[in-house]
Amino acid sequence: MPGDGEFGLIARFRERTASSDRVAIGIGDDCASVRLAGGGAVLVTTDMLMEGRHFRLDEAPLPSIGRKCLGVNLSDIAAMAGIPVAAVVAVGLPRDRAAEVGIGIYEGMERMAEEYGVALVGGDTNAWDGPLVVSVTVLGEPTGRGPVRRSGAKVGDAVFVTGTLGGSLLGRHLDPRPRLREAQSLHATVDLHAMIDLSDGLASDLPHILDESGGLGAILDAAAIPIHPDARLQSDRDGLSPLVHALGDGEDFELCFTVSPGSADRLVATPPEGITLHRIGTIDGGPGLRLRLADGLVEACRVRGFDHLAPRSG
């Protein structure tokens, strides 16, 4: 929450939404943060996943669909370096297989909820004549260091990503591993200036950090971008370069974050245990996201991610 394609619509309401002293972080980040009367704050994020858009019932095992629907929301909590606490689930089940599909996806969600220590506290179950649709909302808490926003990047920051990118459609998109532990560990180690999770693809998601941080730019070093083996497999199949897949495929559910050059050097010298990190570029005054190629040439990075409101292309 919220993805790229919806930007026009969300932006419209962002401007008009009355500010409230209850809203610590509103529309435009991976989670909102709501202040409670007791003095605490709660992080909240919601994502709706739908048959034919985010999964196909005839291709994916039902528990995997459930895992994905919960996992993408947990990934949003990770992007704020938060701690997930509870989830509610609303589903619209295809009428002819309602019980089977409902039980299957709940089972996948239940297992993932247990793995990540999240309580499934409620839901709304409907059968209808439409395709399967699943909407999950996760509540979380910031750590003592507070939530990490998209908006804190500074000129000169180093850009990092966790893991390796691209080719998730070969299967990983159904099995997100929300980087909660990684985010909390990084948050405890260095001062994270800005962070986002990679749902639409690096080339689409990093620009949200640039925009929210006041219209900054970034140059990424093409050779430094970590390519997942599945991006190479996809490349073999479709002839697009592995780099294009790494930048544009999306649904990696890895983290992209920026830190000061000093923090960057420390992370590279002694990365927190068990976390795969790559330093891939530098924040500058812009404009926009650019790519430094092997020959030293710098060009605008125009690869677009998955756009939820775009007409479907073949």
Added chain:
Amino acid sequence: MPGDGEFGLIARFRERTASSDRVAIGIGDDCASVRLAGGGAVLVTTDMLMEGRHFRLDEAPLPSIGRKCLGVNLSDIAAMAGIPVAAVVAVGLPRDRAAEVGIGIYEGMERMAEEYGVALVGGDTNAWDGPLVVSVTVLGEPTGRGPVRRSGAKVGDAVFVTGTLGGSLLGRHLDPRPRLREAQSLHATVDLHAMIDLSDGLASDLPHILDESGGLGAILDAAAIPIHPDARLQSDRDGLSPLVHALGDGEDFELCFTVSPGSADRLVATPPEGITLHRIGTIDGGPGLRLRLADGLVEACRVRGFDHLAPRSG
């Protein structure tokens, strides 16, 4: 959250859901209540509304659909005598009218959010080939007296409803008036033992109180059940009695609650200002919900409400 028809599925997971010290109220009430590390608690409820099930795009103005989608969730907060604070909205928009439909329903939600002091803090907007689907999650807070559960009814309690019931399909179902002010006012005046909002109809919703309170029963006085004029209009059209409509139509979004006989007498003698209240019956040992007719005969009350998982009847 959760409705009647889903009961089989929700019950299945209710048994299996690991208990957590974070869950003050879990599956099986109008809202869940989650304990936060800071010491406070947050109420959370979610409802998914879908084209052809809860509204029809060709019959309802778009802002009304938006109002309904937010309103049914606010009604769940009212049922706990809570205070709504923030909402997130996930939508699946029909691709051919995505922007128009999105803007229309958001406008209705925005207006209602302002009326009830709720902040719209985020969302997820998708276009797809399926019908319109809207999933809203509302966060709230209990008052200092705590949330009112479904489970606190006692033998001898008086049963009350707010407002008048039945015939909501003539239009009121699209314009829920969540009884937030009423619930808070009642909660401050008397000790509310149990409460629920009427979404599926009194004959379907009151049994949730009976079940959750340990398998109690209730006798309602048929002559005391307040009939909405629209229930009479519906009766003129379809020949079913106005009482059947009042008991079974659902989507009244009024409150049903139980209090001690002493509290009941006080409420009848001096009802809180501006609240329409009717004392309609008495909780007993059961079994089940029964109706005392004009001739003094008592019979089982079998009128069923709107069942979200039932096959659609004509």
